[in-house]
Amino acid sequence: MTLLSSRPPQPVEPGLVSRALEVAGRLANDATDVITATAGRGAQPDPKDSPFDWVTDTDRILERHTRRVLTAEFPGVPVVGGEFGADHGADVAEYRWVVDPVDGTANYVAGVPWCAYSLALIDASGPVVGVVADPYRAQIYAAARGRGARANGKPITLTDRCGTAGAIVCTELTRKGVWPGMGQFIERAAAAHAGVRVLGSAALAIAQVALGHAAAAVLHSYREWDVAGSVALAIEAGAVVLDRHGEGAALPVDALLVAAPGVADEVLGWWQESVG
Numbered sequence: 001m002t003l004l005s006s007r008p009p010q011p012v013e014p015g016l017v018s019r020a021l022e023v024a025g026r027l028a029n030d031a032t033d034v035i036t037a038t039a040g041r042g043a044q045p046d047p048k049d050s051p052f053d054w055v056t057d058t059d060r061i062l063e064r065h066t067r068r069v070l071t072a073e074f075p076g077v078p079v080v081g082g083e084f085g086a087d088h089g090a091d092v093a094e095y096r097w098v099v100d101p102v103d104g105t106a107n108y109v110a111g112v113p114w115c116a117y118s119l120a121l122i123d124a125s126g127p128v129v130g131v132v133a134d135p136y137r138a139q140i141y142a143a144a145r146g147r148g149a150r151a152n153g154k155p156i157t158l159t160d161r162c163g164t165a166g167a168i169v170c171t172e173l174t175r176k177g178v179w180p181g182m183g184q185f186i187e188r189a190a191a192a193h194a195g196v197r198v199l200g201s202a203a204l205a206i207a208q209v210a211l212g213h214a215a216a217a218v219l220h221s222y223r224e225w226d227v228a229g230s231v232a233l234a235i236e237a238g239a240v241v242l243d244r245h246g247e248g249a250a251l252p253v254d255a256l257l258v259a260a261p262g263v264a265d266e267v268l269g270w271w272q273e274s275v276g
Contacts, residue, residue, distance in 0.1 A: 035062075127228050169217070172219055244271065
């Protein structure tokens with residue numbers, strides 16, 4: 001993928017943004033209907049496989065549907081997806097779509113009400129448009145560069161925090177399980193009287209920061225399609241996005257911290273101290 005620039009985001013033609021928001025919103029509503037109708041019903045991957053690698057028919061159906069619609073509506077804009085990879089030229093295109101049809105597949109299979117559909121339009125500066133469907137809460141979160149963030153059409157503005165005491169901090173396991181230093185990170189949070197939650201969806205973990213439910217989210221590793229939609233939401237709501245070194249980047253190369261501005265340095269410190 002194209003490495004994202006740390007320069008200020010480049011302007012985007014307003015008509016493209018409006019059309020991308022409209023189409024992405026329709027696709028998120030489609031995904032909500034499919035996920036709520038099928039979760040926990042007959043989707044049983046091989047139990048010998050890792051739940052971090054599970055793929056269901058729903059993942060494939062939703063990604064194929066997304067690709068068909070986007071190809072028709074935005075010809076020439078490549079799509080990168082969690083199940084079928086990248087269209088030709090996605091690494092050099094001016095814009096690309098990234099989609100995760102079911103983020104939190106293990107939860108979806110089990111019927112645990114915590115998974116998401118995530119879709120984003122990206123350029124060299126980061127997310128241009130991001131939409132995340134939270135099917136179990138009947139919420140569609142949407143954001144566009146310079147236009148703010150909304151939940152079911154209502155504006156979202158992050159209320160800053162002055163400390164982490166009493167707050168929730170989200171993280172997620174990596175594809176191999178516990179990340180190096182994760183135990184120490186949880187201990188440092190507990191010492192600061194904060195609680196760490198591992199709930200099984202990177203997209204929704206970041207969304208909780210944008211919505212003000214969590215103070216921060218740390219992802220020690222991630223895939224672009226998992227988080228791009230919710231990163232758009234977080235940035236437009238007023239959250240800070242940093243890499244593991246504390247540098248600002250919309251989508252850092254291999255790890256990220258999304259936080260309310262007032263607690264970003266504190267949580268970054270826990271993370272850096274935990275991984276050495």
